[in-house]
Amino acid sequence: MRITCTYLPYQLRFRFEAGTSRGVLTEKKTWLIRLTVEAFPGREGWGECGPLRGLSPDDRPDFEARLHEICQNLSAVTYDPNNEAALLDALVPSEFPSIRFGLESALADWRNGGVRRIFDNAFSRGDAGLPINGLIWMGSAAFMREQMEQKLASGYNCLKMKIGAIDFEAECALLEEIRKNYSPDQITLRVDANGAFAPDQALARLQRLAQYELHSIEQPIRAGQVAEMAKLCAETPLPIALDEELIGVYGREAKARLLDQVRPQYVILKPTLVGGFRACREWIELAEARQIGWWITSALESNIGLNAIAQFTDEYDIHLPQGLGTGQLYHNNVQAPLTILQGFLHYDPQGTWQFPTAGPMPPA
Incomplete structure (x- = not known):
């Protein structure tokens, strides 16, 4: 069976200036993959x-x-659903993780009928929702406070605040404000530094942040400082979650070696990255074997x-x-249920999807 693989560049536009310690985001370019097979008209797999x-x-x-x-090469080979993993390994080099994720999703979608069912489970059937944290983007203290109030009013019981771009004291003041009104039993607080702290200041800042009874902090120091991160994870008063540290680590042995050396309290998994x-x-297998917690995040x-990630x-x-x-x-997000x-x-499997149609998809 031959699959035709095409893609569509698509520019996503943010509703607001999304601040991180690495800068402000206003738009993001992405590439949408579509798989079709001539013998199955109307059936499409998207990634x-x-x-x-x-x-x-x-x-x-x-x-x-x-x-x-890669799309051309996929269109030129015979597709065998039972040999999908080997096919992806042959087609997509490790240093292109987002293409691996996109193709993996599109193939699963097509294989399962082309109805956006990547996995068959309670979420994809619409029988259960997934608990998520409310994300507070960096900005002025007033903007961050406004986001917090909106998320709390919307019923979130877990907030994640990006820190490291504005004054540290102002960020602590926002966390203190929440803790004055909500106990850890009422609201779980996470923070994400995106590597903003210098190694020689990180422990003191973690000690300060621990006063607010936080669940965890993501990537307090820049990735690649493995020895410094290992020392920080051993001494921290606040659970540390590795995020950027996992990017570019390929192969089971390399992953196990990183976890054994750093011994974080959590790892955060982004399939795209x-x-x-x-x-x-x-x-997940390696983390659980070492009693390291984990959760999954979109990117x-x-x-x-x-x-696909939620399923x-x-x-x-x-x-x-x-x-x-x-x-x-x-x-201008893709319309989805x-x-x-x-x-x-929550996901409604009977709901409507509407895919971008502006401009032709490049031929494979």
């Missing part, structure tokens, strides 16, 4: 390749050229990628809120 600027291994000038080449579902499963994908997440018996609330970020209600992400 998304959305590398993050300045962070993804495949954020490189030749990205689209390589995506085009670590290489798709199979890579996430490997991280600013459109609803196509977000839906994968429900393959596990999760208890922690996941980072899957990014579907509300864009003016994903909704958030009282801090839970």
Whole structure:
């Protein structure tokens, strides 16, 4: 069976200036993959390749050229669903994790009937929602306070605040304000530094943040400082979650070596950045074997990628809120039957999808 693989570049536009310690985001380019087979008219599998600027291994000038080449190569081979993993390994180099994720999602969608059912579980059937954290983006103290109030009013019981861009004292004041009104039993607080702290200041800042009874902090220091991160994880008064540290780590032995050296309290898995579902499963197996907690997070994908990640997440018996609330970020997101209600992400399998049609998809 021959599959035709095409893709569509798509520019997502943020509803607001989304601040991180690495800068402010106003738009994001992504590439949507579509799979078809002539013998099955009307049946399409969709996936998304959305590398993050300045962070993804495949954020490189030749990205689209390589995506085009991979689509051509997929269209030229005989597709065997029983040999899918080997096919992806042969077609997609490790340093293109977002393409691996996009193709893996699109193949699963097509294989399961082309109805956006990537995995068959309670979430994809519309029988259960997934608990998620409410994301508070960096900005002025007033803007961050406004976001917090909106999330709390919407029923979230877990908030994640990005820190490291404005004055540290102002960020602590916002956390203190929440803690004066909500106990840890009422509201779980997470923070994400995106590597903003210098190693020589990180422990003192973690000690200060621990006063607010936080659940965890993501990536307090920049990735790649393995010895410093290991020391910090051993001494921290606040659980540390590795995020960017996992990017670019390929192969089971390398992943196990990183976890054994750093011994974090948590790892955060982003399929777009670590290489798709199979890579996430490997991280989960290794983390659980070492009693390291984990949760899954989207990486600013459109609803196509977000839906695939959410369905994968429900393959596990999760208890922690996941980072899957990014579907509300864009003016022009792909229309999808994903909704958030009282801090839970829900999917309606009978709902409507509407895919972009502006401009032809490049031929494979």
